[in-house]
Amino acid sequence: MARWKGRITLGTKRGVAAALLLLGACHPRPETSFDAQQPRTAAVRNIGNFSESLRCMDDLLAAHGKRDIYITTAGIPDATGLIAAGTKEMFISAVSRMAAKSGGFRFVDYDITQLDVQILSELVGLRQDFVAPSYYIRGAITQLDSNVLSSSQSAGISLARLDLGVSSDQVVSVISMDLNAARLVTRQILPGISASNSIAVVRSGRGADVGGLIGKAGVSFSVSLDKSEGFAQAVRNLVELSTIEVLGKLARVPYWECLSIEPTNPAFRTEARQWFDLMGPEERRRFTEAALLRTGYATNGGDITPAVARYQADHDLVPSGRVDFELYYRLLASDPDRARGTRPAAVPAAAVAEPIVPLPPAAVPAAPRLTLTTARGARPSFRVGDAMVVQARPTADAYLYCYYQDGTGEISRIHPNRFQPDALVPAGRDVAVPPASGAFAIRFDRPGQEQVACLAADREVGLLLPEALKRQDLEPLPVRSLDEIAARFRGMAGVRVEDARLPIEVTR
Incomplete structure (x- = not known):
C-alpha cells in the first residue's frame, strides 16, 4: 500500500480553510447535513386486496x-x-x-x-x-x-x-x-x-x-x-x-x-359434501365432538348424541342426534367467535318445534388396537451393532406416538419425527420406524434390556401433551419410565389410548 509523505504547505492550508468557510456559508449547521439528505418519502407496506x-x-x-x-x-x-x-x-x-x-x-x-x-x-x-x-x-x-x-x-x-x-x-x-x-x-x-x-x-x-x-x-x-x-x-x-x-x-x-x-x-x-363423504364414521364423530366442545355444547368424553341434538335444535336443523351432512356443514361454518364464548343456554323443550326423538345411547368406541413387531418377531433378540426397524399397525385410524428406552434408561421419541411428521396412521397400514429412506437408524451399542412403547390415540394430542413430552424427537426426555409417559397420555380427558410394548434383548 502506498503512503503519502511530506507536509501541507501554507498555501494548501489556506485553500482548505476557504473551502470550509464556503461549506459553512452553504450550511450554517454542518451537524444537520446528514438529516437534511434523508429520503422525504416514507416506505409503505404493500397491502393486497386480500x-x-x-x-x-x-x-x-x-x-x-x-x-x-x-x-x-x-x-x-x-x-x-x-x-x-x-x-x-x-x-x-x-x-x-x-x-x-x-x-x-x-x-x-x-x-x-x-x-x-x-x-x-x-x-x-x-x-x-x-x-x-x-x-x-x-x-x-x-x-x-x-x-x-x-x-x-x-x-x-x-x-x-x-x-x-x-x-x-x-x-x-x-x-x-x-x-x-x-x-x-x-x-x-x-x-x-x-x-x-x-x-x-x-x-x-x-x-x-x-x-x-x-x-x-x-x-x-x-x-x-x-x-x-x-x-x-x-x-x-x-x-x-x-x-x-x-x-x-x-x-x-x-x-x-x-x-x-x-x-x-x-x-x-x-366441495364440503366431498369432504364429508371422504370421512369415515369415526373421523366424522371426532370432528363433531371437537366442534361441539369449541362451541360449548359438549364436554370431554361420553356420549355426544344429546349435545348433537341440542345444537341441531338451536340452529334450525332436525334434532335427530345423528351426525349428517347438514350438521357437518353448519359446524364447519360456525362462527369462530363462539369458540371464545360460553356454552349457550339450553332451549326450553316448549320452544322446539319438533320433539327430540330419544335415541339409544351409542356405545363408546374402543381405543384403536395396536400391534408392534420387527423382522425378528414381537420379542426380538439382537447383537451389538445390529440395527432395528419397528413395524406398527393400528386396527383403526390412529395417531401414533412411539418412544424408545435404551439400556441406560434414557427415553426419546422416535415417532412422529422430523422425517415422519404426520402422526396419523390409517387403519390396517404398517408404518416403519425408522422410515425406509434411511434418514436415521436405531443401532445397538451395548448389551442389555431395551424397550419400545407405542401409544395409539383416537385423536391428535400433540398440542395437549405436557411440555416435558414436547421436546425435539430423538432427544432425551425428562421422564423416568415409559409407564410415566403412558400415564400422561391416559390422563388426558376424552382421549382413548392403546399402549403396546416391544421388549428387546441385546447380546454380544
Whole structure:
C-alpha cells in the first residue's frame, strides 16, 4: 500500500480553510447535513386486496385447531414468459400472514425439484431445526391474453373559429394462475386440492386508470391496481386468492367465509359434501365432538348424541342426534367467535318445534388396537451393532406416538419425527420406524434390556401433551419410565389410548 509523505504547505492550508468557510456559508449547521439528505418519502407496506382475507384465515385456522402443517414450493413460474414478478416470495408472504397467530402452516424453504427427501436428509443430518414438509405446492401463471378486448370512442366538433375533439379507449388483458397441492414423499397430486383463478386487468385510455376484476363461483372481486405496475399487482392478488383457496382446501376449513361468499353458495356446498363423504364414521364423530366442545355444547368424553341434538335444535336443523351432512356443514361454518364464548343456554323443550326423538345411547368406541413387531418377531433378540426397524399397525385410524428406552434408561421419541411428521396412521397400514429412506437408524451399542412403547390415540394430542413430552424427537426426555409417559397420555380427558410394548434383548 502506498503512503503519502511530506507536509501541507501554507498555501494548501489556506485553500482548505476557504473551502470550509464556503461549506459553512452553504450550511450554517454542518451537524444537520446528514438529516437534511434523508429520503422525504416514507416506505409503505404493500397491502393486497386480500390482506384482510389472509388475517381471517389465520383466525379460522386457529378456531378449527389446525396447526403445524408443513409445506414447501419450488416457486410459481410464469409459463407465458411475459410477466416478471416474484411469485414465490408473494406466496411465502401470504402463508406468513395466514399463519401469524395460528401457526396453521409452516413453510420449509428448499427446492423439491433438486433434492428428494432421502438426499435432503443425508445433507442436513439430524439437525434440530429441520422438519420435512408433508406437502408441496406447485403451479404457474398459465395464461396471459393481452388486449383481448379493445374499444375506442371519439367525438369532435368543428366551428368557424374553433375545433374541439375528445377520445377515450379501454384495453382488457386476462391473467390466469393455477395452483395444486401434492404429497412430498409420493409426489402424487391431491385430487380436488387446487385453485384456478383469472383476473381481468382493465386500462382506461386517459392513462391514469387501471383496475381489475376476479370472478369466483358467481362472485366478482373488484381489485385496485397501481397504474404503473398493473400486471405485477394483479399477480399478487391472484397469488393471495389462490393461496387462500388451495390451503383452505388442504386444511379443510371453510375458507369461502374469508372471501365474503355466502355459505349457501352451491359450489362450496358441493366441495364440503366431498369432504364429508371422504370421512369415515369415526373421523366424522371426532370432528363433531371437537366442534361441539369449541362451541360449548359438549364436554370431554361420553356420549355426544344429546349435545348433537341440542345444537341441531338451536340452529334450525332436525334434532335427530345423528351426525349428517347438514350438521357437518353448519359446524364447519360456525362462527369462530363462539369458540371464545360460553356454552349457550339450553332451549326450553316448549320452544322446539319438533320433539327430540330419544335415541339409544351409542356405545363408546374402543381405543384403536395396536400391534408392534420387527423382522425378528414381537420379542426380538439382537447383537451389538445390529440395527432395528419397528413395524406398527393400528386396527383403526390412529395417531401414533412411539418412544424408545435404551439400556441406560434414557427415553426419546422416535415417532412422529422430523422425517415422519404426520402422526396419523390409517387403519390396517404398517408404518416403519425408522422410515425406509434411511434418514436415521436405531443401532445397538451395548448389551442389555431395551424397550419400545407405542401409544395409539383416537385423536391428535400433540398440542395437549405436557411440555416435558414436547421436546425435539430423538432427544432425551425428562421422564423416568415409559409407564410415566403412558400415564400422561391416559390422563388426558376424552382421549382413548392403546399402549403396546416391544421388549428387546441385546447380546454380544
